[in-house]
Amino acid sequence: MKSGSNLEKVFEQGHFAVTSELGPPKGNDVGVIRKKVDFLRGFVDAVNVTDNQTAIVRMSSIATSAFVIQMGMEPVMQMVTRDRNRIAMQSDLFGATALGIKNIVCLTGDHHTFGNQVHAKNVHDLDSVQLIHMVKTMRDEKTLMGGEEKIEGEIGMFIGGAANPFADPFEFRALRTAKKAAAGVDFIQTQCIYDMVRFKEWMKMIRDLGVHEKVHIMAGITPLKSAGMARYMAKNVAGITIPDALIDRMAKAAKGSEEGIKICVEQIQEVREIEGVHGVHLMAIEWEQMIGRITESAGLLPRPKVD
Amino acid sequence: MIKAEQKPIEEILEYLAPHDHILLSGCGACVTVCHAGGEKEVALLASALRMARQSAGRPLEILEVTPARQCEPEFAQELTDTIGRVQAVLSLSCGVGVQTLTRHFPVTPIYPGVNTAFLGETVEHGLWAERCQACGNCILEKTAGVCPIARCAKQLLNGPCGGSSNGKCEIKRETDCAWQLIYDRSKSLGQLHRLTEIIPAKQWGTQSRDSGPRSIAREDLKV
Numbered sequence: 001m002k003s004g005s006n007l008e009k010v011f012e013q014g015h016f017a018v019t020s021e022l023g024p025p026k027g028n029d030v031g032v033i034r035k036k037v038d039f040l041r042g043f044v045d046a047v048n049v050t051d052n053q054t055a056i057v058r059m060s061s062i063a064t065s066a067f068v069i070q071m072g073m074e075p076v077m078q079m080v081t082r083d084r085n086r087i088a089m090q091s092d093l094f095g096a097t098a099l100g101i102k103n104i105v106c107l108t109g110d111h112h113t114f115g116n117q118v119h120a121k122n123v124h125d126l127d128s129v130q131l132i133h134m135v136k137t138m139r140d141e142k143t144l145m146g147g148e149e150k151i152e153g154e155i156g157m158f159i160g161g162a163a164n165p166f167a168d169p170f171e172f173r174a175l176r177t178a179k180k181a182a183a184g185v186d187f188i189q190t191q192c193i194y195d196m197v198r199f200k201e202w203m204k205m206i207r208d209l210g211v212h213e214k215v216h217i218m219a220g221i222t223p224l225k226s227a228g229m230a231r232y233m234a235k236n237v238a239g240i241t242i243p244d245a246l247i248d249r250m251a252k253a254a255k256g257s258e259e260g261i262k263i264c265v266e267q268i269q270e271v272r273e274i275e276g277v278h279g280v281h282l283m284a285i286e287w288e289q290m291i292g293r294i295t296e297s298a299g300l301l302p303r304p305k306v307d
Numbered sequence: 308m309i310k311a312e313q314k315p316i317e318e319i320l321e322y323l324a325p326h327d328h329i330l331l332s333g334c335g336a337c338v339t340v341c342h343a344g345g346e347k348e349v350a351l352l353a354s355a356l357r358m359a360r361q362s363a364g365r366p367l368e369i370l371e372v373t374p375a376r377q378c379e380p381e382f383a384q385e386l387t388d389t390i391g392r393v394q395a396v397l398s399l400s401c402g403v404g405v406q407t408l409t410r411h412f413p414v415t416p417i418y419p420g421v422n423t424a425f426l427g428e429t430v431e432h433g434l435w436a437e438r439c440q441a442c443g444n445c446i447l448e449k450t451a452g453v454c455p456i457a458r459c460a461k462q463l464l465n466g467p468c469g470g471s472s473n474g475k476c477e478i479k480r481e482t483d484c485a486w487q488l489i490y491d492r493s494k495s496l497g498q499l500h501r502l503t504e505i506i507p508a509k510q511w512g513t514q515s516r517d518s519g520p521r522s523i524a525r526e527d528l529k530v
Contacts, residue, residue, distance in 0.1 A: 082461070086508065108461050108463060108468050111460055111461065111470070111477075111478045113478060114478075122461070124461050124462045124463075125508070125511060126508050127461070127462070127463045127464050127465050128463075128465075129464075129465035129466070129505060130464070130465070130505075130507065130508045133505070133507075134508070145508065162469070164468075164469030166469075167467065167468070167469045167470065167471050167472060168467070168471045168472055168473060168474065168484070168487060169467070169471070169486075169490045169491075171490075172466060172467065172486070172490050172502065175466070175502060175503055176465070176466040176467070178503060179465055179466065179503060179505055182503075182505060183505055191469055238469075238470045238471070238472040238477030239469040239471070239472055239477070
């Protein structure tokens with residue numbers, strides 16, 4: 001085992017894995033974390049704890065992940081290269097693993113100008129591929145980056161990364177995931193999928209490169225709350241494509257949120273049939289209370305007990 | 308070349324408030340090319356400053372000069388007599404040129420009249436764009452001649468982020484995605500396979516500005 005995390009074991013035993021997402025509080029109110037954990041516990045194998053997503057200042061992903069463990073769930077700590085250099089990130093990896101965090105997702109992070117500290121100096125000492133390689137070196141070679149200093153202890157991390165099959169240039173997207181595989185990633189979570197045709201095309205490229213045999217691909221799914229949300233995302237979020245047919249279906253529905261859940265369940269069932277997809281990553285943004293219903297309706301419950 | 312933009316006149320007037328006799332020095336090199344601090348801009352700014360101070364009831368006497376390259380010691384030294392006759396210098400050269408004067412004239416205040424912006428090229432008349440960050444270890448050979456350090460908002464070395472859409476960057480939607488350009492050019496050069504190579508972490512700490520101000524010493528050229 002690489003880290004012995006619940007998520008790793010779920011994959012190793014051949015189950016279809018389920019993760020979700022938890023955005024830390026915009027302050028130190030631990031009650032926010034507890035509330036979200038209570039919505040998710042028992043429905044997912046592990047939960048991603050985001051790292052100042054959209055560059056909005058929130059409680060650190062390490063501290064929040066530690067609380068998530070105390071509350072009886074397994075975190076997947078996200079780490080972005082936007083805010084920390086390699087000294088700080090390696091130091092934080094020592095701390096995170098010591099606190100019992102066993103999964104990480106290595107990301108570049110949303111650009112700081114999208115957030116609430118637009119005058120910050122961004123760091124980007126490493127990119128996400130280089131961060132993946134650094135964590136793998138720390139885990140497998142037991143040295144710091146550069147290979148000289150031995151680490152006291154073990155950095156048992158199950159290493160994740162992200163992929164966006166919907167951004168451009170499309171032909172480079174699978175190659176970039178292959179680079180992450182070569183750098184040492186164990187699992188990949190994708191951007192939210194609405195354009196199933198393009199996702200399937202990307203998965204074919206992934207299979208042609210043999211990446212699906214080395215890496216567990218988790219399909220990213222975000223339930224739509226309304227036709228308005230669908231239109232907004234389609235227009236304003238770069239790297240997300242939503243087919244018109246889906247927007248129309250949301251618009252024509254008697255109750256948008258109900259239709260959104262229905263679509264989400266159908267999407268889970270559809271991606272489950274695709275060769276090489278080993279799980280789903282459910283990003284119910286500020287809608288964590290729906291995860292129980294979605295996983296139940298999609299036939300993903302009960303979650304496997306792997307210990 | 309170095310690209311710069313003139314500072315707002317209100318800010319310049321604040322710098323010059325204590326003085327009534329100055330030298331306005333332009334530069335015949337980079338800032339002339341980007342129309343920020345050449346002979347023409349020196350003349351225009353000088354008359355604007357004179358008019359502003361005249362109407363404020365405190366006339367400002369301005370000498371005008373535009374050395375060929377303000378950042379070269381021999382041109383700076385030629386200004387010795389002139390600078391001896393004024394209370395301060397307003398320089399329209401880049402930050403380098405300002406500091407050349409600073410080094411040569413220890414008792415005269417030297418004020419910047421432009422904001423030095425970046426190392427860039429002329430894309431078309433009236434449009435300049437950043438192309439180099441002087442990182443100290445050029446990787447253009449690996450990236451099909453397009454620099455992701457200067458041209459990607461996240462300085463990504465291993466491919467485009469998820470915000471690359473229709474060839475443009477999500478951060479500034481009028482800006483080309485550097486990695487789209489790298490991809491397209493690699494394709495036209497028949498070198499797409501090279502993009503699968505992982506570019507390792509850059510040695511910022513020892514090769515870039517992060518190791519402190521850099522200098523180049525060539526013993527063979529010293530006199």
